[in-house]
Every structure is written in structure tokens, then in C-alpha cells.
Amino acid sequence: MGLTSNAQDAFVTFDRVQKSYDGETLVVKDLNLQIGKGEFLTMLGPSGSGKTTCLMMLAGFETATHGEITLDGRPINNIPPHKRGIGMVFQNYALFPHMTVAENLSFPLEVRKIGKSDREAKIKRALDMVQMGSFAGRRPSQLSGGQQQRIALARALVFEPELVLMDEPLGALDKQLRETLQFEITNLAHELGITVVYVTHDQTEALTMSDRVAVFDDGRIQQLDAPDTLYEEPKNSFVAQFIGENNTLTGVVSKMKGATCEVRLDDGEIIDAVPVNVSQVGERTQVSIRPERVEYNPERLTEGAHTIHAEVLEFIYMGDIYRTRLRVAGHDTFVMKTRNAPDQRRLTPGEKIEIGWRPQDCRALDA
């Protein structure tokens, strides 16, 4: 991701933005965020984490209690939503039910007083863009969910905004359709060079579509990074838990060794880990290991790394992978995923094995 995020050339900035609805609790706490032009940024987080509020503040439907939001260098706090020129796609599509598809698309052009022939050309182009050219005369109720979302997308793009906001646009669709549309939306965004701020609680969606992902929790951005960094190098235990599947072991830091450290787990076993946000011996920590980085085949284990004992509790055949549940250091929920390869042995419940991982895949995070 080559985009540098400094405040000068950022397209959208949130500067120390706070939001409270009731005057007692902050829904958004001190938000600082720069979004570059042409960037696809996803706000990801559990419900109630403040991501939608941020989007609504950007769209102009909520006002920031404190702080400033700028768009292309202009502060927009006091600009009403209809003058911001931001396209928006809603979770429920929000296609006007009493208008046809063409009338829906015509609406933003009419309120901008664009001439009839111009309007028609733009509508046609926008519909073709989402492969819905032949549906202009239909009513939204005559379309399937996926088709409606395509129209909603076309409507948000038809007046050529530079910034498009999407509020969980694929949340109501089934999995297969969602994947197709994910792909289409990202392609379209890159082709048109528009800036997209995308809100979702689906982490797969966030990882596959975005240039950068802002993980929200408790009104703050917990981590803002490219998808791969986010997955591989979560900065705290919330991000580690929230993104992808994750095994967590608890213990105390017993030795710092520069780039790595040793952690004594609660049952006394010692493992190697990368200290992420622990700094001194004696601190409590949650150690996080991705299930697919766990190895039990001695040939694949790294020389010299610590191994620990595990007992197979359950072995699930899932086609492309095996999913094994283990008892490790007193935890019953430790999961190991192994690729279904010819040389891979199927484990049987009750079997005692040794497991291990590369020290850099094991991250010691906050407790």
C-alpha cells in the first residue's frame, strides 16, 4: 500500500473527532483518520463500536460533538448532507419504492438540474456499469436483492461523486452473491478512481476488498493497516481475536530476549513469542497463534523452537483442510488447521502429540 497518510494530501480527514448522543458517554472517542484520494478504506468492527456513527458524521447525518472533519481540504462540519456531494449506498438499498430504476437514478441528476439528454446518457452509463442496462423500467420491488444493490450502487455513482460511502451494503445478501459483488465493487472503485469508505462487520469482506482497514472497538480505531499486516501482525488482543480465527494462551512474560521473549504459560510450559505490547518480565500477557501456523509434524517444526504437549480432542475433516481441536496448556479450545496434503497424517482423538510454531507467528499481546 503506497499511500502515505499525512494530513496534507489526505482527501478526507477526521481530526480529533468525538461524538456523544446523550452527553454522558462517547460513542466515538478522539478519532484521527486520514483517507487518501482513490483509497478503499474499510471501517470494521463489532456492532456498537462507532464505525457507522463515523460514516454518518462523514455523510452529514450526524454532527460531531467535537473535532473537525474535512473533505478535500474543506471543513464540512457545517455543510448539510445534500451539499456535500458524497455518494452513499445503504444496507437496505434505500431505493425509492415509488420510482422505477431509471427514475431512481435520475433523481440525483434532477436535483442537480442536469438536462434531460445528459441525464439519460448518464443513467445509461451507470446502469451499464453495473450490468443492469435492461432493467431501467422496473420497480425496485421487481428486483432481487443483488439487483437492487447494484442499482443502489449505480445511483450512488451516477452523479460522479469523488467519495462514496457504503454502509454494510452486502449485509442482506447470501454468501455467493456477496462474493461476486465484493469483487465488482472493488473493481469499479479502482476503475473510476473514487474514494470509498466502506463499513462492515464482516472481516472477510474487509480483508478482501480494502486497501486499508480500520478496526473499530469501543469508539476507537484499534488498528489501521493494510489487510495482510492486520492479519499477520495484530497490534492487540482485540484485533487478533476479531480478525480471523485465533488461539489464545495466557501466561506471564518470563524472559525478554530482544526481538523475542519467553512466556511461561499458566500450566508452567514455556513458549517463545514476539513481544508486541509487553515490555518487561513479569507482565501478564495473552499469546496469540493463528491455527494455520501451528505445526505438529516434527519435520516442519523450526529448529530450536519450544514445543508443547497437546492432546487431540476432536478431528474434523473439512475437505481442503483438517481442523483439529486440542487441549493445550489447560485450554480445550485450541484449534489447529492443517492442509489436506498427501503426506499429512489424520490424527485420532485421544492421541498425544507435540506441537510448535515459528516464534514470529506467536505474538505476546496485552492481557
Add this chain to the structure above:
Amino acid sequence: MTDASAGNASQNAATARREDAARTGPMLAADGRPLKASLNRALRRQKMRALLLIAPLLIFILVTFVAPIIDMLFRSVENQIVSETLPRTVVALDDWDAQDLPSEDVYAALAYDFNEAAERRRHTRLGSRLNYETTGLSSTFRRSGRGIEDVGETYAEQFIDLDEAWEEPETWTALMAHPDWLSAQAEWAAEAEAAGRDFDEPEPAFRLAPGIADVLPETADAYRSFARTIQQEDEDSPTEEEPWNTVYLALYRDLAAQPASAVAAYFGPIAAELAAADAAVDGFETVSLREVFGEMDDAWAEMPMWETIDAFSDPYTAGYFLAAIDLQLTPDGIEAQPEDQRIYILLFQRTIFMSLVITISCVLLGYPIAYLLSNLPARTSNLLLILVLLPFWTSLLVRTSAWKVLLQQEGVINDILVWVGFIADDARLQLINNQTGTIIAMTHILLPFMILPLFSVMKTIPPYYVRAAKSLGATNWTAFWRVYFPQSIPGIGAGCILVFILSIGYYITPELVGGRTGTFISNRIAFHISESLNWGLAAALGSILLALVLVLYWIYDRMVGIDNVKLG
């Protein structure tokens, strides 16, 4: 399962699929019956259950609501009273040319009919019925009920002068009554005598002697009318009563009209007396029945009476409907009512106009309220909704009376306006007992019926439509007018239909605050139901009102679509 049997099974399934596709006839269930029939049988039980559940209400509605309404509507065209009360007259009038007063035959028929009607005390009912059409007939009929006894008296006296036997009931029964009836009647009389006062066995119904109707057709008819009437009305026996004078009239007319040979051919009882009378009638003094009736009441010798009877002699009439739209039925066809009697068209127009004004005021006042209610948090909106519903829990009469207090010239509103200085003390506004009063009070009363459907529709319009519109560049007003408002139209439609239909038939409020100019057609209907007792006209007015509502409903359906009406 072995591989072989698995293969077999899948092969079977494939064959079945092919067969299904190849068959063109109706789909069959597993037992070979048509699928539709099986489904119907399976659903019949459910349908019966559903029917049983609604049966009590259905029966209740049918008996107490639908049937009376149909009966009431039927009254708007029903007119059997004329042909039932004056059957002979109506028949006799069939070939009347309506140019001049009718012939003596018609007057004779009227005499027989009226005599029976007067004895049965039905003439005043007919009088008030015909009075709806031609004013004054009611008193004519009442007066004639007393005079009818004397019609034909001249002939009665002459017959009795000729032969005292004509005064005796026995002569008449011997001439007219069937021998079987005579013996049955005698038996009855004996039993009655033996049983004393508590005897309540009915008399055997009078029967004419065979053949007498051929010899003396009018007399036989008149006598039977007399005999049956006194049996039923007075519980007297024809064997003991001297016939009415109109029976003598009939006898005279029969004998005068018959050739002598007809009477000579009669060999039954009283043949000798009859022959003597037949010989004598040519020398009888005669009277003009037209004059006799004319002396009783001038109306009988004037055209309007006969025109009215003739126009309303059919058992069914359009007269009530014509009257309901300010027309009248005359022998020359349908004509407009005299100008000073035209009120119903005006009343219908006024009713529709005022209902429209009330409906529009309700929309204008109710829409903002409903909008506010639907956009407030649930707790606040529930509280406010209770305030909207509060009037429902207050008696209609109390609310309307409250408006009287508020709106009258010395009332609260006028007092405040004078106090503030908007109007002079001697120029207080007339806010009640006119259209203004009705419109104000009814708008207030019907407002909840507008707010509730509006609210329930607006409640279902998600806020994101307006947001979407704004994000697309629409100002607040454009977003409201082009996106929100069209989606609230079903609520407006439902509210308007409800308020309009309720107000078009409203009665109490216009009655109390409407004065002379602010009353509705329903007030007139009520007047005809309970005061003038012209139920036919009331029914016709009601039917027109019902048709009007249905037409409006149909127009609305064509314009907006009834599917678009939402009550929640």
C-alpha cells in the same frame, strides 16, 4: 445399501421424473386421485373450522345488520300499499286516459275498496302515503273514512222499500253463501253459544255460493269483501249483520247492467226476490257516484287525486328516488319539483362539499401531527398518541356540546377575540348553527381517524429513504416532497376515505351545531324516519348516499388503487 441397489434407486427416480414431465394431464396424488381434489379435501376441514369460528358473528351481522339494510333499501321502491288497499280501483284505472275524471265504474270500484279499507282502518295509512306525493290527501282520506258508510244508501233504501227481505241478513246469506259454509258457521255459532264468553275458535272463512259470481259479479265480490271483513275485524257473523250500503250499490249496478235473461236463468235461493228486484231497478232513482264522492271531499272530483293514485298504482315505484333528487312522477312523465320544494339536491351537494372541506382540513391538520408522532422516540410518541386518542374516550355528545359553548356568540372564542381586539363587540363572529360550526366540530371529531392511518403508514417509512435522498443531493423539501410524501399517500388515502365516508353520513354533530345551513342529508333522512314517517323516501335517500359512497370508492380505486390503502 449396495452399489447395485443405489444405482437402481437413482434409475427409478430418473424414470419417475421423465414420467412426470411426459404426462400432460392433471397432477395426481400418490393414491392416483387428482392432486387438486386431494388438496381440496385436505383443506376442507380447515375451511369448515374457519367457517365455524366466524359463524356466530356472521349470523349476528346477517340478522341484525344486513337483513334490515336490505329490507330498508327495498322500501325505497316498494309501493304495494296502493294496490293492496285499493285493488279494484287500481285495476279499473288501468285503461283510464288521464284526460278527464274517471268513469262511474272506477268510482264504484273505489267505493268497494274504500269501504273495506275504512272498515279495516287502512285508509288513513294510504292517505298519509299519498300525502307524500300530493299534499292534502291525508285529510281527504281521513274525512272520507267517515263518509263512506253512506255511499250507496240511496240504493239500499230503494231495495228495502221494494222488499223488506233485502234488509234481512238471512236473505243475503241465502243468496251469497255456500251451503257448506252456512252449516259450518251454524255449527260454530252453536259451539260458541255452548262455550260462553271464553270461546276463541275462529269463524270458518266465508265462501261464496257456486255460480253466484257469474250472475252478480260485483255484488258477489262486494259481499265477500263485507263478509270477510266483519269476520276478521269485528268477529261478527255475516249471518247476523246487514250488509254495507256499497253491497246494495253493487247489486243495483249488477241488475242494471245484466240483461233480464241472465237473472231469469238463475234458479238458486232468493231467485224470486231477485227477479222482482231486477224488474224494479229500471225505475230506481240513481245517483252519480262522482258527485257522492265529491260531496264527501272535493279532492275526489279533482284530477290531482286520480293522477296520484294512477301514478302510484304500481307495486314498485321510482317515486321515492325521484323525490330524493327533486323530481316527481306525474301522468305526463317525470318532472322537476316546484322550485320551492327542491331541497335534496342542495342537501346532497352541501353534504359532499362540507365532507370534502372536513376531509381536507383533517389532512392539513393531521399530516404534521402524524409526521411528528412517527419520527419521535417510541415513548414520547406513545404519550402523544394517547392525547390523540383522548377524544375517543369522551362522549361524542359531550364534545359537541363543548363546541357549542366555545363557538357561540357569547362563547369563549368570541370573547377572546373581542378582548384581544380583533373584532368589535357588536360584530361577534357567527361560528355556530351554520356551516362553519359543523366544519369546525366535525374536523375535530374526525381528526383521529385521519391521524391514525397516517401515523401507521408513516411509521413504516424507514428513515433511510430521506437520508438517501439527501445524500443524493436533495434539499430537505425535495427529499420530503419527492421521496417521503409519495410513500405516505396510502395513509392519506386511507385517512381520507375513512373521514369522508364517516362525515358524509354523520348525523349528531350537524344536528347539534349545524343550525339550518349546516345540516347534512343524514339529518333529513332521520327526519323522515322519525318524524314524517316517510320511510320510503328515507330509504331512497339512504340508498343514494350508499351508492354515492360506493361510486367515490370506485373512483378512488381507479385513481389511487385500493391496494394502496393501508390502515397499519
